[in-house]
Amino acid sequence: MSLARQSATELLALLNAGQTTSVALTETFLDQIKQHDPQVKAFLRVDQQAALARAADIDQRRRAGKPLGRLAGLPVAIKDLLCTKGEITTCGSKMLEHFAPPYDATVIAKLKAADAVLIGKTNMDEFAMGGSTENSAYQKTANPWDLERTPGGSSGGAAAAIAAAMAPLSVGSDTGGSIRQPAGLCGITGLKPTYGRVSRYGLVAFASSLDQIGPLAQTAEDTALLLEVLAGHDPLDSTSIDRPVPKYSETVKQPLKGLRLGLVREHFGPGLEAEVEQAVRSAVDVYRSLGATVKDISLPHGKYGVATYYIIAPCEASSNLARYDGVHYGHRTDEKKLESAIAQRRATLQAAGRHAESEAVDNPLVWMYRQSRAEGFGPEVKRRIMLGTYALSAGYYDAYYLKALKVRRLIRNDYDAAFAEVDLIVGPVTTATAFKLGEKVNDPLSMYLVDLYTVSANLAGVGGIAFPCGFGAGGLPIGLQLQAPPFEEERLLRAAHMFQQATDWHQRRAPMVPA
Amino acid sequence: MSLTRQEVEKVSLLGRLLLTSEELDLMTTQMGQIVAYVESLAELDTSDVEPMAHALEISNVFAEDQLRPSLDRADALANAPRHDREFFLVPAVLGD
Numbered sequence: 001m002s003l004a005r006q007s008a009t010e011l012l013a014l015l016n017a018g019q020t021t022s023v024a025l026t027e028t029f030l031d032q033i034k035q036h037d038p039q040v041k042a043f044l045r046v047d048q049q050a051a052l053a054r055a056a057d058i059d060q061r062r063r064a065g066k067p068l069g070r071l072a073g074l075p076v077a078i079k080d081l082l083c084t085k086g087e088i089t090t091c092g093s094k095m096l097e098h099f100a101p102p103y104d105a106t107v108i109a110k111l112k113a114a115d116a117v118l119i120g121k122t123n124m125d126e127f128a129m130g131g132s133t134e135n136s137a138y139q140k141t142a143n144p145w146d147l148e149r150t151p152g153g154s155s156g157g158a159a160a161a162i163a164a165a166m167a168p169l170s171v172g173s174d175t176g177g178s179i180r181q182p183a184g185l186c187g188i189t190g191l192k193p194t195y196g197r198v199s200r201y202g203l204v205a206f207a208s209s210l211d212q213i214g215p216l217a218q219t220a221e222d223t224a225l226l227l228e229v230l231a232g233h234d235p236l237d238s239t240s241i242d243r244p245v246p247k248y249s250e251t252v253k254q255p256l257k258g259l260r261l262g263l264v265r266e267h268f269g270p271g272l273e274a275e276v277e278q279a280v281r282s283a284v285d286v287y288r289s290l291g292a293t294v295k296d297i298s299l300p301h302g303k304y305g306v307a308t309y310y311i312i313a314p315c316e317a318s319s320n321l322a323r324y325d326g327v328h329y330g331h332r333t334d335e336k337k338l339e340s341a342i343a344q345r346r347a348t349l350q351a352a353g354r355h356a357e358s359e360a361v362d363n364p365l366v367w368m369y370r371q372s373r374a375e376g377f378g379p380e381v382k383r384r385i386m387l388g389t390y391a392l393s394a395g396y397y398d399a400y401y402l403k404a405l406k407v408r409r410l411i412r413n414d415y416d417a418a419f420a421e422v423d424l425i426v427g428p429v430t431t432a433t434a435f436k437l438g439e440k441v442n443d444p445l446s447m448y449l450v451d452l453y454t455v456s457a458n459l460a461g462v463g464g465i466a467f468p469c470g471f472g473a474g475g476l477p478i479g480l481q482l483q484a485p486p487f488e489e490e491r492l493l494r495a496a497h498m499f500q501q502a503t504d505w506h507q508r509r510a511p512m513v514p515a
Numbered sequence: 516m517s518l519t520r521q522e523v524e525k526v527s528l529l530g531r532l533l534l535t536s537e538e539l540d541l542m543t544t545q546m547g548q549i550v551a552y553v554e555s556l557a558e559l560d561t562s563d564v565e566p567m568a569h570a571l572e573i574s575n576v577f578a579e580d581q582l583r584p585s586l587d588r589a590d591a592l593a594n595a596p597r598h599d600r601e602f603f604l605v606p607a608v609l610g611d
């Protein structure tokens with residue numbers, strides 16, 4: 001079997017047994033990137049030389065019997081919104097085209113300390129805003145199962161890299177479903193941890209009360225291995241929680257006895273494709289056969305999740321993205337262009353007899369901000385900034401933002417009530433399999449509704465995992481989602497592993513993965 | 516409630532964006548649709564509900580007030596579009 005096809009856990013065992021080297025592994029995945037990434041476009045940047053040098057160093061230390069980190073020698077792909085010191089981090093935006101962060105994100109520092117080989121930065125929707133990776137300012141990533149379709153988003157590059165066997169492990173982020181939805185659409189495993197489980201220090205912020213970094217991999221076991229490295233308290237992120245990190249990679253193997261699953265009544269309404277419903281119900285039967293009991297439950301406010309999210313997330317984004325002002329870092333408009341823009345604007349206003357306004361444009365600093373941001377941000381980012389600014393503006397705050405915060409509480413209360421009765425909530429990740437590239441780009445609202453089953457977990461702050469549970473028409477993967485009470489990542493991983501021990505959906509690989 | 520083009524233009528100033536005439540038209544339509552959608556929340560009675568700004572109900576996380584190394588000035592300025600090794604430079608704000 002090709003090394004590229006094996007799980008990270010298997011590869012680590014081979015490395016530890018001296019049956020392969022990190023250089024051999026890294027070359028295998030780099031070769032897969034070289035052959036197939038021109039079509040898939042999962043990576044924005046791959047530093048072949050640096051990755052191989054790092055692998056060689058780890059091999060040498062292994063041969064010398066020196067102590068090694070938890071992931072020693074395993075290639076890991078990084079979503080391009082995690083700051084890597086001195087290396088370009090674009091967040092999928094022209095705004096940050098030349099941005100070389102002066103420090104490492106905490107998760108990057110942890111991966112380096114674990115002796116992972118950082119193989120490259122993956123593509124994403126600009127500032128993680130989107131559900132198809134088509135909002136990247138640089139390229140559109142394709143789904144390895146069907147190159148005409150989306151890998152999902154915003155961690156589309158991260159998920160496609162795993163599905164195409166371009167890396168055994170991948171790090172993404174999830175603000176409204178951005179790990180789980182692409183994992184579901186690409187037929188891989190992806191976990192959004194409980195809010196606060198993983199440090200966000202050095203994550204380019206989108207919506208700070210919702211953003212969470214998490215692992216993507218081929219199997220639950222691999223996902224556990226990577227989460228074990230990423231998780232933990234960090235004094236640099238005051239919202240990271242000071243609780244011990246379980247040995248996920250060990251406990252993942254323990255099956256759950258007497259598991260109580262909740263099937264959300266509202267998930268099976270109109271809009272859910274028949275093939276997805278069938279695969280999800282079959283997956284639930286698998287759990288029944290493994291001893292789980294299944295109960296119908298209700299999350300009555302779930303239907304307000306998308307509306308609540310599309311108030312709160314843009315509000316936080318409009319505030320977070322105010323930092324891109326063309327002064328401290330990021331894109332700044334050409335000063336000559338700026339002068340001519342100001343002159344032109346003034347002339348237009350004066351010609352229209354709007355003299356007072358013409359005076360008001362005379363602040364070159366404000367114009368520099370506006371011009372720089374107009375050039376640096378793409379359409380979806382502008383839309384979110386506009387929505388957030390509007391919802392927070394005088395006279396609308398109570399009707400939109402405050403209202404959404406109250407509904408957020410109702411959504412969380414629904415979860416608390418559900419988890420009093422069941423251990424895990426089980427359901428679909430998305431209503432349908434991967435849609436075609438271009439299908440939803442001109443209709444923002446239809447793109448927002450892609451998050452229907454995933455946003456509530458972010459609003460409530462609970463964890464969720466997605467993994468394959470079948471294939472639909474055209475051989476496209478169908479994902480299953482499990483959600484757990486806060487800080488029950490072990491339960492998510494153990495339940496997913498149980499399922500993967502009983503089924504082989506996760507072992508089916510996209511055509512481009514070598515045998 | 517539908518948004519007017521003038522309101523959208525005003526919001527673009529508040530948000531420090533600059534939209535072309537075509538962008539303004541499209542943004543007015545799209546924001547109108549999205550705002551109409553999110554207004555579905557109005558049908559819920561939330562008069563007795565405490566707002567939830569954050570998933571973790573923690574407050575006042577204090578750190579020891581200790582000196583520790585911070586970013587070097589050269590590093591902090593390295594990504595600035597314009598600087599003079601000491602300050603960030605911006606277009607002149609005061610008139611001539």
